[in-house]
Amino acid sequence: MFEKGVASSTQSHDGSNLRVLIVHARWNKEIVDGLVKGAHDTMVSKYNVKAENIVTKEVSGSYELPFAAKRLISNSQVQSVTNNDLLGGTTPEEDTERPFDAVICIGVLIKGSTMHFEYICDAVSQGLMRVGLDTGIPVIFGVLTCLTDDQALERAGMGKGSNKGHNHGEDWGAAAVEMALLK
Numbered sequence: 001m002f003e004k005g006v007a008s009s010t011q012s013h014d015g016s017n018l019r020v021l022i023v024h025a026r027w028n029k030e031i032v033d034g035l036v037k038g039a040h041d042t043m044v045s046k047y048n049v050k051a052e053n054i055v056t057k058e059v060s061g062s063y064e065l066p067f068a069a070k071r072l073i074s075n076s077q078v079q080s081v082t083n084n085d086l087l088g089g090t091t092p093e094e095d096t097e098r099p100f101d102a103v104i105c106i107g108v109l110i111k112g113s114t115m116h117f118e119y120i121c122d123a124v125s126q127g128l129m130r131v132g133l134d135t136g137i138p139v140i141f142g143v144l145t146c147l148t149d150d151q152a153l154e155r156a157g158m159g160k161g162s163n164k165g166h167n168h169g170e171d172w173g174a175a176a177v178e179m180a181l182l183k
C-alpha cells in the first residue's frame with residue numbers, strides 16, 4: 001500500500017511576504033466555496049501568508065478562469081509600476097498593490113449529458129497552463145473535473161457518506177506558496 005496524493009514538502013516555506021490571488025468560478029458554488037476556504041486557510045495557518053495579502057475574485061464559470069487570471073495578473077503588474085512611479089519607489093512591504101506572486105484558479109466541472117464538459121475541461125486546463133508560462137507567474141490548477149456530484153463533494157472534503165474525502169484546496173494553497181518561492 002502507499003499513501004495516495006501529495007506528500008508534504010521536505011522544505012519549509014515561509015509565505016509571510018507573498019501576495020496571492022485566488023480566482024474562483026460561481027458554478028457549483030457550495031463546493032467551490034469549500035475549496036477556496038481550504039486554500040485560503042492553509043496559506044494563512046500553515047505558511048504565514050497574511051490574510052490581507054490574499055485577494056479573492058470571482059467569475060461566472062470555469063471557462064472564464066484563464067482570461068480572468070491573465071487580466072488580473074497584468075493589472076497587478078501595471079498597477080505596481082504606476083504606484084512605484086507615483087510614490088518615487090516603494091519597498092515590496094510598503095506596496096499593497098505589488099504584483100501577485102502566485103494565482104490559484106478554482107472551479108468545479110461536473111459532467112453533464114452533452115460534450116460541453118470535455119470542451120471546457122480541455123480549454124481551461126490548456127488555458128491555465130498557458131497563462132502561467134506566458135506571464136511567468138505560477139498558476140495553480142484548482143479545477144476539479146468530476147464525473148459525478150459525489151466525486152466533487154469528496155474532493156472538497158464534503159463527502160456525504162462516512163468518508164468525507166479530502167479538501168484539495170488545502171493542497172492548492174500549499175502548492176501556490178511553494179511555487180511562488182521557487183525563485
Ligand code: RBF
Nearest residue numbers: 025027060061062063064107108109110116120
Ligand atoms: N462551469 C463550471 O465551472 N462548471 C460546470 O460544471 C459547468 N458546466 C456547464 C455546462 C453547460 C452546458 C454550460 C453551457 C456551461 C457550463 N459551465 C460550467 C459554464 C462555463 O464554464 C462558462 O461560464 C460558460 O460557458 C460561459 O462562457
